[in-house]
Amino acid sequence: MTLDNPGLLTPGRIGAMELSGRILQAPMSRGLGNRDGSVTQRFIDFCEARAAGGAPLVTTDGANIDNLGNSHRSGLSIHDDSMIPGLARVAEAVHRHGSKFGIELFFSGRVGRQWVSFRQPVSASAVPYVGAVPASYPREMSVEEIEHLIDLHVQGARRAVAAGADAIWLHGGHGYLISAFISPLTNQRTDQFGGTLERRAEFARRIVRGVREAVGPDIALLYRLNAMDYRPGGTDLDSAIEVAHLLADDSVDLIDVTGGTYESKEYSMQDASQPHGGFVGNALKVKASLGDRVKVSVVQKMNDPEVAEFVLAQGIDFVSMARGFHADPDFVRKVREGRRADIIPCIACLRCLDLFGLQGQPVGCTTNPGTSDERRRRIGIAPRPRRVLVVGGGVAGMEAAVRAARSGHEVELHERGSRLGGQVLLAARTAPDFQKFVGYLTGQLAELGVRIEFGSEVDVELVRAKAPDAVVCATGAKPGPxxxxxxxxxxxxxxxxxxxxxxxxxxxxxxxxxxxxxxxTALDLARRGAQVWIVEPGMELASDAPPATKGRVTGLVNGHPGITVLVETTVELVADGAVTLQSRDEYSALEGVTRIVTAEVVAANDLAEALAVLEPELPVHRVGDGLRPRDMYFATQDAADAVELIGLQSTPQHIRAGGS
Known part of the structure; x- marks a missing residue:
């Protein structure tokens, strides 16, 4: 056993809670609750997998202290004693593996959605929330309602302890209720809960004091602090540091530094184009001011062990990680065993944000199709190993080959080009984190001994010669007409x-x-110096992108000086060096154009279509863009589905006999 990153694995202490390492699984919405907020077996499986993988502290999603604060149909709840038995099952599963168990108390406030709770949201002040569609229009709470919400937090804390929690988190970030009280942008009250920073912080302090009194000194109390709202007029770093000192006075054991709101999403959940450790600078200033009064952790793209180790070396007490544990439940175990290359990388593609935050679905993962479905997607040895031919070396084909090889199948992968990765290599030019997934899969293929043939144009005759039991057509996309x-x-x-x-x-x-x-593609061209005109017949850019990604992409495109966007516009004629454009029956000419590029792609399904006709008994599984052009999340889900089906099939005798 080797320890590549001893700092991450050094035992630590938060309050009275002893931990086996300095990395915490941060709270994150996963969409695995029932409609009433009770836990499901899928949620228990999710948490147990992280505990089995060595996470020192496993934490729930935000558990609603009252249904009025519910912002998602599949969120967790701790609003009633009936929730305790289910949460106790989670605690038991986590403790079984020696990990500690934390529950985050949550109330959405102005970020709440009336189409989920069927009631008008409430908040510190009646400041609309415009970070989602439809917008939310909360009403201002009365003092009596505020007192009631404080008590609901205390009751939730008691239930958490009754369920077996070792730690309680309070969500004071991202524009939810507690942080909405602290921010002058969303707290416009003039009573004892508004005005000065001390009065705006009173709601949070009352909750902290009430919870501490209810649970006693043996339960760790962790507080997620928005160090900055990243919005004009919102919470800034200096005021956040003052709040941190007030919370330390009230016996908080750890401040977890986060930032941004859902009206500044580009900060609260950073994407594949942004560097690691977006909040580290703020966390270092918080720690420098607090000193040893209270422990400090920091979240945001801590999913690289080297980055996390560097942050700890700067004096931060703990690092907290949500998406990294989402991608790989065995993150800590692999670090402990010196198997860093085997860590499934989070590539910050934001699919998790889209699936739950904007679509209300269970939160899967692009790089790990088993996430949030650990029981069904568990890879086991197939009872009857097959010979599997994978055609195409993009991420869909690579994922299929890796999963098939782990299942005990004999796998051969053919790629017509000279390298693996497919279109993801192109996307990585504007989203560098994507390259990490290609690197990970490449390493896994080598470790598993999968035979790879480069420069291979696979046709029906080659398939017949190989005589596989199944074919995975991961043939990607090709230019459209x-x-x-x-x-x-x-x-x-x-x-x-x-x-x-x-x-x-x-x-x-x-x-x-x-x-x-x-x-x-326009971004890549413009960043290389070209002037680019995007001619889009529809009304908006990136209409096929997941919502969170769409916002980031359109922002980058619209903000680039080298790109001009023309929506509701068509190209009607290219002649004599000029491009004739049409928009709403008005025509114009663009001169001096040096190149025309079309973004239209379609499924490259020629091989699959031919096999369907000429080898109708041969199981052929189309995955990724070879089935239909979509994004990476669907590519890897397709691959997992295909391998599961291959494990269930019977052997096609006609191929063994030399073809039809």
Whole structure:
């Protein structure tokens, strides 16, 4: 056994709670609750997997202290004693593996959704929340209601202890109720709970004091602090530090530094284009001010052990990680065993935010199809190993090959190009974290001994010669048809060719199609110096992107000086070096264009279609863009589905006999 990162694995203490390491599983919404807020077996399985993987502290989602504070149909709740038995089952599962168990108390406030709670949200003041559609219009709470909410937190804490919790988290970040009281932007009261910072912090302090009195000194009390709202007029770092000192006076054991609200999402959950440790600078200033009065942790892209170790070396007491544990339940165990390359990486693609926060679904993971479905997706050895031919070396094919090999199948992967990764290698030029997934899968294929054939154009005859029991067609996407009238006066290329074409400041490029792929391609071209016009027939950019990603992509595109966006616009004619555009029956000409690029792609399904006709008995599984152009999340889910089906199939005798 080796310890690549001893700091992460050094035992630590938060209050009276002893921990086996300095990395905490931070609270995160996972969408695994019943409609009444009770836990499901899937949630228990999720938590137990993280405990079995060595997480020192396993924490629930935010558990609603009252149904009025529920912002999601599948969120957890601790509003009633009937919730205790289910949470106790979670505690038992976590404690079985030696981990500590934490429950976060939660009330959404102005971020609440009346289509979930069927009631108008309440908050410190009647300041609308416009970070979702439809917007939320909370009413201001009376003093009596505030007192009631304080008591509900205390009751929730008592239930948490009764369920077996070792730690209680209070969510004072991201614009939820407690942080809405502290922020001058969302607290416009003039009574004892508003006005000065001390009065705005009184709601949080009353909760902390009430909870501490109720649970005693042996339960760790952790508080998530918005160090900055990243909104004009909101909480700033200096005021957050003052609040941290007040909370230390009230016997909080740890301050977990976070930031941003759902009206500044680009800060609260950072994406694949942003560096690790977005809140570390703020956390260091909080720690420097607090000294040894209270422990400090920090969250936000702590999913690289080297980054986490560096942060601890700067004097931060703990690091907290949500998405990293979401991607790999065995993160800590792999660090402990010196198997860092085997950690399934979180690539900050934001699919988890989209699935739960905006769609209300169980929160899966792009890089780990087993996340949130640990029982069904558990990889076991197939009772009858098969010979599996995987065609295509993008992430869908790579994931399928890895999962099939782990299941005991004999796997061969064929890639027509010279390297693995497919379109993700292109996307990684604007979202660098994506490259980590390709690197991880490449390493797993090597470790599993999967045979890879590069430069292989697979056709029906090659499939017959290989005589597999099943084929996974991960053949990706190909350029779509050209619909435009044009001569040869302007060079043209498809989306894939645009990435390899030499581009410079002298280039003026018209990109037809502003979907997600087109928008990312435009960014790559513009960052290489070209002037780009996106011509999108629809009313908005990236309409096919997941909602959280869409906001980030459109913001980057619209903010780039080298990109001009033309929506509700079509290319009607390319002739004599000019591009004729049409928008709402008005025409214009764009001169000096050096290249035309189309973003249109379709499934490259020729092989699958041919096999369906010529080898109808052969099980053929289409995955990823080879089934339908979509994003990486669906590619890996498709791959997992395909491998599960292969494990259930019977052997096709006609292939063994040499083909039909």
């Amino acid at each position: 050209w619909f435009w009238t044009m001569d040869d006066s302007i060079p043209r290329s498809d989306l894939f060719g645009a990435y390899s074409a030499p581009v410079g400041a002298e280039d003026r490029i018209v990109l037809i199609g502003g979907d997600w792929r087109g928008s990312m």
